[in-house]
């Protein structure tokens with residue numbers, strides 16, 4: 540690969556917390572970068588209005604190398620007060636404020652395709668422009684990985700939609716809705732429906748709801764709390780400290796990593812949602828075995844042989860990483876990419892089996908643990924990325 544001949548040194552695909560943070564670090568390190576994507580688009584368009592972040596204040600800063608672009612600085616500079624938990628609208632505004640300061644020259648055009656090229660990669664944009672880049676950093680988020688259960692495959696999205704397809708739940712006013720799932724997204728959607736006066740039932744396979752953040756006393760014990768919980772705010776007591784050290788975490792046997800990761804991020808709601816869903820009917824330990832369109836409605840059959848006739852099913856059924864679903868990765872590139880269970884296998888610099896191709900965010904979670912699925916993992920990811928890129932530049 541002859542990097543000197545490439546049009547660009549590093550192309551970053553994605554302008555969410557990971558792409559923005561990586562851009563800020565690389566630019567501060569003097570790298571020539573181009574950044575693509577609509578800033579904070581996922582948070583703005585694919586989460587419900589009125590939602591609040593589950594991660595706490597300390598875990599919701601988008602990392603920057605000088606620590607000048609924290610949530611606290613955002614509040615200070617704008618004379619703003621941001622309530623806790625953090626409303627998604629304020630977090631989007633914070634992300635856009637971060638972007639204007641760190642990456643004002645962002646290119647909002649979508650990347651249509653990335654191919655392997657003699658000079659590194661050839662990147663094609665949505666409007667047909669193409670250029671070569673020595674490196675590509677994929678920070679494309681999880682939107683492409685939305686999971687729709689098989690029972691709902693043939694159902695039109697007007698009757699059954701994934702949570703990431705909705706950003707204003709008030710549009711279901713006057714309808715009867717079910718929410719499928721028992722994670723934060725499911726429970727928060729149920730709360731928003733209830734508060735909008737929209738009749739809703741939650742149906743989930745789990746036999747009991749899990750909650751996080753119920754042990755507030757354990758978080759207020761000074762040094763002891765610091766030993767029990769990491770400020771990264773991913774996982775319960777103890778596990779929180781372990782997953783906050785991705786380099787150590789990745790050295791454990793795979794089965795331990797998988798078990799611990801599941802425990803850290805199993806479906807659960809934030810404790811502050813409990814009172815908001817009081818009175819919402821919740822059917823646990825049941826699965827939907829079939830869904831059928833009946834006139835303008837949807838009939839759901841559950842495994843206890845009961846039925847529900849509803850106007851809409853909101854599928855809070857999560858995201859399953861499978862990088863072959865990123866529409867911009869070419870087939871020839873995917874054939875050369877080593878993956879495990881849909882995740883790219885990454886080295887210490889978050890670089891894949893294809894030299895110069897890096898992945899940030901949730902796709903990096905197989906190699907570095909669950910922290911990488913959260914905003915608070917961006918500091919680790921950006922530091923690992925610049926160390927890898929600047930070291931390799933030096934040795935070239």
Ligand SMILES: Cc1cc2nc3c(=O)[nH]c(=O)nc-3n(C[C@H](O)[C@H](O)[C@H](O)COP(=O)(O)OP(=O)(O)OC[C@H]3O[C@@H](n4cnc5c(N)ncnc54)[C@H](O)[C@@H]3O)c2cc1C
Pocket residue numbers: 552553554555556557558575576577578579580581582586591592593594598648649650651678679680681682724867899900901912913914915
């Ligand atoms: C309902 C919900 C609530 C959540 N709450 C929290 C929370 O409280 N705290 C937390 O830490 N995490 C939370 N998460 C997880 C959250 O998704 C990640 O933390 C965060 O989005 C990771 O940032 P990212 O930059 O990897 O991805 P994203 O924020 O999704 O950014 C991806 C970017 O890539 C761009 N992009 C994609 N494809 C292309 C393309 N072809 N060309 C150009 N650009 C492209 C998109 O436009 C977008 O800007 C939540 C997730 C969901 C679904």
